[in-house]
Amino acid sequence: MTQVNVGIVGATGYGGVELIRLLDGHPHFNIHSVYSSSQNDLPISEVYPHLSHFAYKLKGINPKEMAKEVELVFTATPSGVSSKLVPTLINEGLKVVDLSGDFRLKDEELYEQWYKKPSASLEDLEKAIYGLSEWFADEVSSADFISNPGCYPTATLLGLAPLAQEKIVVSNSIIIDAKSGISGAGRGLSQLAHYAEINENMKIYKVNKHQHIPEIESILSRWDSEIGNVMFNTHLIPMTRGIMTTMYAQLKEEKSIEELHALYVQAYEAKPFVRVRKLGEFPSTKEVSGSNYCDIGLDYDERTKRVTIVSVIDNLMKGAAGQAVHNANIMLGFEENLGINGLPVYP
Incomplete structure (x- = not known):
């Protein structure tokens, strides 16, 4: 059986430890090394005691040494870090799946406007393939460098793709x-994530300024150049995992809910990780928790002439590590569901 040695940069974060969970049971990917810029030589089990069976120590980041050890690197780093690290990994001949936002936008000025950080070079931005697995698998399959989509954009774009591709949205x-x-x-301490601040509470944040707005708009415009701008706002709610996006769109022509539902069923019938609910059914976040599934429900309001789409994912799985492994499977020519085919954890 083919074995590919992989490394995980940023293994001490939530995305990194989720990658460890998935790759530890993968039939083709062998976790050779885990890397950290801040906790070199520390056993990973001292960071995450639930990994007591996992004997690896965190290593410092040295691209030349990494290229001697592994063939594929997952970079689960904050934005602003990958833009400097990933080009050096690519130059050493490594395949990379990057979970940060540093290579999702193909415009240097746009990145700096929304992320408030220096951009990667245009040359490096153009090397990255946007890895929305369901819709760009052909590009992913021939790539060496994947930019993993953001968590909110994944739920949003999967929910809107069938409409955008039909070019029927006003x-x-x-x-x-x-x-x-x-x-x-993330795992870092902040007032926003403080228990006393978020428990029994809901907060809106980054109102009309979230960095995922241009990512969503850029991909939607690939499908429909006239789709325009979106209004997108985000809220934190007191649960550990999960994203729900509720989307509203005006249609250019009146459609029955049966027509719209059939459009979604057809769009995703060959996509194993997107499940379109029956008419009248709407998903909840718990129903995809711990899984790589995206569940979608929709309705059409004849009174307002608007369609409502509800899309739910696990932000650490389909929104991060699960989709990263999905992309790596496609990139290396393996069956796309290997290592990520588990059922949701319920309740």
């Missing part, structure tokens, strides 16, 4: 109301 009419569990804020 320009500038899309409204996206997104809610995420607290793990989306």
Whole structure:
């Protein structure tokens, strides 16, 4: 059986430890090394005691040494770190799946405007393939460098793709109301994620300024150049995992809910990780928790002539590590569901 040695940079974060969980049981990917810029030589089990069976120590990041050990690297680093690290890994001949936002936008000025950080070079940005697995698998299969989509954009784009691809959405009419569990804020300490601040509470944040807005708009415009801008706002809710995006769009022509539902069923019938619910059914976040599934429900309001789409994912799985492994499977020519085919954890 083919074995590919892989490394994980940023293994001490939530995305990194989720990658460890998935790759530890993968039939083709062998975790050779885990890397950290801040906790070199520390056993990973001292960071995460539930990994007591996992004997590896965190290593420092040295691209030349990494190229001697592994063939594929997952970079689960904060934005602003990958833009400097990933080009050196690529130059050493490594395949990379990057979970940060540093290579999702192909415009240097746009990145700096929304992320408030220096951009990677345009040359490096153009090397990255945007890895929305369901819709760009052909590009992913021939790539060496994947930019993994953001968690909110994954739920949003999967929910809107069938409409955008049919070019039936009125320009500038899309409204996206997104809610995420607290793990989306990362493992670092902050007032935003403080228990006393978020427990029994809900917070809107980055109002009309979230860095995922241009990512969503850029991909939607690939499918429909006239779809325009979206209104997108995000909220933190007091749960650990999960994202729900509720989306509203005006359609250019009146459609029955049966027609719209059939459009979604057809669009995703060959996509194993997207499940379109029956008419009248809407998913909840718990129903995809711990899995790589995206569940979608929709309705059409004849009174307002608007379609409502509800899309739910696990932000650490389909929104991060699960989709990263999905992309790596496609990139290396393995069956796409290997290592990520587990059922949701319920209740």
